[in-house]
Amino acid sequence: MLIFDKGTKGRRTEYIPACDVPVTELPEGDRRIAPLCMPELSENDVSRHYSELERKTHGVNDGFYPLGSCTMKYNPKAADAAAAMEGFTSIHPLAPKEDVQGCLEVLSTAEKYLCEITGMSRFTLQPAAGAHGEFTGLLLIKAYHRARGDMKRTKIIVPDSAHGTNPASAAMAGFEVVNIASGPDGCIDLDTLRAACDDTVAGLMLTNPNTVGLFDKNIAQVTGIVHACGGLCYYDGANLNAVIGIVRPGDIGFDCMHLNLHKTFATPHGGGGPGSGPVGCRADLVRFLPGQVVDRDAQTGLLSFSKEPDSIGDMRSFYGNFLIVVRALTYITILGRQGIPQASSHAVLNANYMMACLKDTYHMAYDETCMHEFVMSLEDLKDKTGISALDIAKGLLDAGIHPPTMYFPLIVHEALMIEPCETESKETIDQAVEVLKALKDEALKDPEDLKSAPHHTPVTRLDEVNAARHPKLRWSAPGDSAM
Amino acid sequence: MKTPEELKYTKSHEWIRIDGDSAEIGLTDYAQSELGDLVFVNLPEEGDAVTAGKTFADVESVKTVSDVFSPVTAVVAEVNSELADAPEKINEDPYGAWLVKVSGITGTEELMSAAEYEAFVASEKAEH
Numbered sequence: 001m002l003i004f005d006k007g008t009k010g011r012r013t014e015y016i017p018a019c020d021v022p023v024t025e026l027p028e029g030d031r032r033i034a035p036l037c038m039p040e041l042s043e044n045d046v047s048r049h050y051s052e053l054e055r056k057t058h059g060v061n062d063g064f065y066p067l068g069s070c071t072m073k074y075n076p077k078a079a080d081a082a083a084a085m086e087g088f089t090s091i092h093p094l095a096p097k098e099d100v101q102g103c104l105e106v107l108s109t110a111e112k113y114l115c116e117i118t119g120m121s122r123f124t125l126q127p128a129a130g131a132h133g134e135f136t137g138l139l140l141i142k143a144y145h146r147a148r149g150d151m152k153r154t155k156i157i158v159p160d161s162a163h164g165t166n167p168a169s170a171a172m173a174g175f176e177v178v179n180i181a182s183g184p185d186g187c188i189d190l191d192t193l194r195a196a197c198d199d200t201v202a203g204l205m206l207t208n209p210n211t212v213g214l215f216d217k218n219i220a221q222v223t224g225i226v227h228a229c230g231g232l233c234y235y236d237g238a239n240l241n242a243v244i245g246i247v248r249p250g251d252i253g254f255d256c257m258h259l260n261l262h263k264t265f266a267t268p269h270g271g272g273g274p275g276s277g278p279v280g281c282r283a284d285l286v287r288f289l290p291g292q293v294v295d296r297d298a299q300t301g302l303l304s305f306s307k308e309p310d311s312i313g314d315m316r317s318f319y320g321n322f323l324i325v326v327r328a329l330t331y332i333t334i335l336g337r338q339g340i341p342q343a344s345s346h347a348v349l350n351a352n353y354m355m356a357c358l359k360d361t362y363h364m365a366y367d368e369t370c371m372h373e374f375v376m377s378l379e380d381l382k383d384k385t386g387i388s389a390l391d392i393a394k395g396l397l398d399a400g401i402h403p404p405t406m407y408f409p410l411i412v413h414e415a416l417m418i419e420p421c422e423t424e425s426k427e428t429i430d431q432a433v434e435v436l437k438a439l440k441d442e443a444l445k446d447p448e449d450l451k452s453a454p455h456h457t458p459v460t461r462l463d464e465v466n467a468a469r470h471p472k473l474r475w476s477a478p479g480d481s482a483m
Numbered sequence: 484m485k486t487p488e489e490l491k492y493t494k495s496h497e498w499i500r501i502d503g504d505s506a507e508i509g510l511t512d513y514a515q516s517e518l519g520d521l522v523f524v525n526l527p528e529e530g531d532a533v534t535a536g537k538t539f540a541d542v543e544s545v546k547t548v549s550d551v552f553s554p555v556t557a558v559v560a561e562v563n564s565e566l567a568d569a570p571e572k573i574n575e576d577p578y579g580a581w582l583v584k585v586s587g588i589t590g591t592e593e594l595m596s597a598a599e600y601e602a603f604v605a606s607e608k609a610e611h
Contacts, residue, residue, distance in 0.1 A: 164548075379608070390546070407546035413517070464545045468522035469570070 003049050004475045007041035037477045056458040058402050060268065064428050066354075068373045068405035068417025069163070069211060071241045071263035072270065073347075074424075078334060079266035079327035088326050093318040097304045104303035107319060108294040110329040111278075117332075117340070118237075118257060119250020120280030126291040126320040130238055133258025133277030134169035134205070136290060139312045140256050140281055141203045141232045142173060143288040147310065153202035153231070159188055161212060161409045163238055166205045175202060182411055186212040186366050188222050197229035207236035208252070209243065209371035211409040213351065213417075223253025232256065240264050241421070242348055242372035245341030256281035266331035267324045276324035290315040346422035347372040350429060354420050357433040361440050365412040373419035377412050387443035387450055389414040394461060395442065397454035399435040484604065485512045487578055492600035493592055495552040498578065504588045506555060507581040510542065513604050515577045518544040521570040526582055531559045533585060535592040540582055542570070554592045557585035 025031075041049070058065070065072040082088075091100050111123045127133040138156065145153045156170035157178045167177040180196050183189035187210065204226045209215045216222060223233045235249040235257035241264045249257050261267055262275035269275070281289065291314050292305035305319075335343060348371050355364060355374040365375040378389045393403030393416065405417040420429055442450050452461050490498045496514035500507040515521065523543040533539040533553035540551040561584040566572060572580040595603060 410547060465520040465522060468543075468545055 002475055003041070003046070004037075004039045004477075006049065007039045007045060009040055011042055011045075012040045013043045058397075058400075059270075063400045063402065064420075064424060064432050065402040066404050066418045066420050066424075066432065067270075067402060068213075068375070068419040069238065069408065070269065070405065071238075071260075071372075071419060071421060072402070073241070073263075073421035075266045075268050075327070076331065076334065079330040082330040083323040083326045085326075088323060097302060101303055103322065104294050104305075106326055106329055107322075108296070108303055110325050110332075111294065113329065113332045114259060114278060114280060117244060117248065118259070118280050119248030120257065121283040122286045122289060122293065123278045123280040124289045124291055124293065124315070124320075125276070125278045125322075125325055126315045127258065127277040127279055128316050128321055129262070129273060129275035130236075130258060130260045130277045131165040131169055132315065133260075133279045134165055134234070134236065135172055136277075136279045136312075136315050137234050137256045137258055137281075138169055138173035138175065138203075138205075139290075140279070140285050140288045141234065142175075143310065143312050144232060144285055145202055147288075150230070152200055155201050157193070157196050157201060157204040157226070157231075159206065159210070161186065161210050161411050162205065163207065163211065163236060166236060170205065182210075186210065186214050186411070187216040188218065190218060190221055190225065193222060193225050197225055197231065199230055201226070201229055201231040203232040203234055203255075205234045205236060206254075207239045208249075209239045209373075211239075211417075212366055212375050212412065213242075213370040213373040213419075214366060214368070215243070215247075215371050219252045227253065238263065239372065242344055244344045245337075246344055250280075250282065256285055261324050261328040265328035267327045274321045274324060276321045276328070278320075278325075288312050292319060343422045344372070347420075350420040350422060350424060351418070353426070354418060354429050354433060357430070358436060361437050362416075365415065372421075373417060375409070375412050376416045376418070378414040378416060381440070381443060382414050385443045385447045387447050389416045391447075391450050391453065392416065392436070392439050392443070394453040395439040395450050396432075396435060398456045401432055401435060484516070484601070485578065486597040486601050488597045490578065490597065491554070491594040492597065492603075493552065493554045493594060494603060497552060497554055499554040499594065500581075501555075501588070504557075505560065505584065505586040506557070506588060507584050508554060509581045510551065510573055510577055511600070512577045514549075515574050518542065518549060519546055520544055521573050524566045524570045524573070524582070526562050526564075526566065527559050529559055529562055533557055533559060533583075535590050542573070551582065552592070553585075554594060555585060555588045556590035557588040560584045560586040 060072055060074055087102055091103055107125055114123050115121065127136045154176050155178050156175040157180055158166045158170060159182055160179050161182050170177045178196055180192050208219055226233050232255040233253055235254035237257050237259040240259060244264060256279060258277045258279045260277055262269045287308050287310045289308045290312050292307060294303050295306050296303050351370050351372050351374055355370055359367065362376040363380055365377045378392060382388045389406050393406050396403050407415055408417060409415065454460055490500055492498050492511060496511045498509050498511050521542055521544050525541045527539050535553055535556045537553060538550040539553045542549055542551060563581055566580060
């Protein structure tokens with residue numbers, strides 16, 4: 001039940017003290033014409049409402065969450081503790097720089113570490129999430145070509161295995177999207193890429209490891225082909241968790257990139273944010289970076305903000321989601337030079353272990369050593385039993401496991417994409433493997449029961465088709481005719 | 484999977500019913516079964532030019548959004564506006580629920596016969 005449907009008129013808790021300054025009425029035309037429609041509940045009711053919602057949901061604190069491509073790993077509480085420190089939470093973005101040197105130090109140090117991790121020259125910490133970072137990176141690419149007077153580069157190449165945000169960001173940035181088909185190995189087909197590359201190409205967007213969980217072994221050739229035609233290479237950092245501390249995008253030919261601090265660097269992810277998608281770039285693109293960058297004044301020794309000369313402008317207000325940067329810096333500091341590559345090695349080990357345990361039960365879309373995630377195709381199972389990837393995903397819910405990513409990447413039919421992450425124990429993975437094997441058995445023996453799963457969750461199988469065809473996008477007050 | 488004899492097919496799973504220099508274009512039975520229940524159809528407008536091999540519409544199911552490619556270069560003469568409120572018609576009757584009618588065809592994509600299309604779908608399935 002929505003909170004708007006609860007409560008009774010007049011039941012409310014007054015927290016705001018009576019006004020003790022003269023009241024200035026708003027001008028006539030700016031006043032509400034109808035009273036504000038707000039739920040009226042006691043504090044007790046509100047508290048119970050949110051506890052009930054919490055019980056109905058599933059987060060990383062509730063159980064295994066192998067949502068491929070999303071890196072739903074456990075985030076150390078120490079990062080939350082650091083971000084909750086009053087010196088970070090009680091500042092104002094317009095405070096004089098002398099008063100917030102500690103916060104500027106966080107931004108400056110975090111940027112330095114991110115540059116070291118990725119091989120980029122500088123980072124802007126302004127973008128608020130991954131797709132926002134992609135958009136920012138594409139504007140950098142556009143500014144780069146424009147500054148050279150090269151106005152004919154209107155295309156961005158995106159492989160068909162890409163995250164859907166890649167073509168969307170390219171279109172938002174005013175580019176024409178050229179979709180290229182992957183080879184049978186799930187990686188970029190070099191001949192297809194060569195054929196697409198000419199002097200109208202502004203750049204290529206790529207994630208490596210790619211969305212089928214494989215590291216593109218031809219990556220140096222891929223970036224070389226794009227550079228040869230005068231384009232730039234953008235690295236989508238969504239899958240960085242697999243290679244962080246081991247491979248630096250800057251070393252394999254990428255010119256700019258984003259990182260998802262809310263995936264890889266200790267900020268809980270999902271549920272709407274806030275996130276953070278810093279964008280890094282090579283030296284000759286730095287002059288286009290958005291917003292403010294932090295530099296130390298050689299004379300005073302103070303850190304302060306400055307703007308790049310040919311900046312593309314602000315991508316967000318002030319300095320981005322600052323507290324997410326605090327978490328990232330805490331995480332990087334805790335793990336250190338040894339711990340960071342160890343984390344990605346464990347992420348890859350866990351994925352390969354789980355894949356090896358399952359490959360006799362489920363068909364692997366690409367049966368080779370994977371990186372941080374792997375993709376199964378349930379097409380055969382569906383043909384044989386009628387049980388789809390969706391049904392298996394729903395069955396997992398009954399075992400208290402969040403389903404993997406379904407029906408992505410699009411190049412694999414009936415796909416289930418599993419990313420266990422480095423923070424899960426062997427026992428957790430073993431238990432999930434047993435559940436997945438049992439679900440396969442059930443699909444073969446009693447498919448009808450599985451088609452109506454889940455049976456033990458607060459809500460059972462939802463009518464997703466009806467919900468998508470007739471979406472209820474907002475609550476309407478009784479008597480309010482607007483949908 | 485139904486593949487009516489009198490239609491032509493594309494590798495991107497559209498069908499076309501050509502009549503002189505006009506045609507009806509829709510999604511194949513295989514396409515609708517792979518997409519699953521359709522929930523939204525985004526169609527072009529009457530008078531829009533479509534190009535062989537280029538996207539002219541998109542369809543959305545619960546699991547994915549897919550581009551629809553035009554088998555021919557032509558001009559949109561009529562749009563099946565019924566589909567806006569009833570995208571399920573494509574699932575129920577894929578060869579009856581045309582997306583657009585086009586006229587003034589000046590070029591075509593590589594088209595397949597029903598038998599060729601069936602063989603193509605079988606080979607695609609074998610690859611996965």
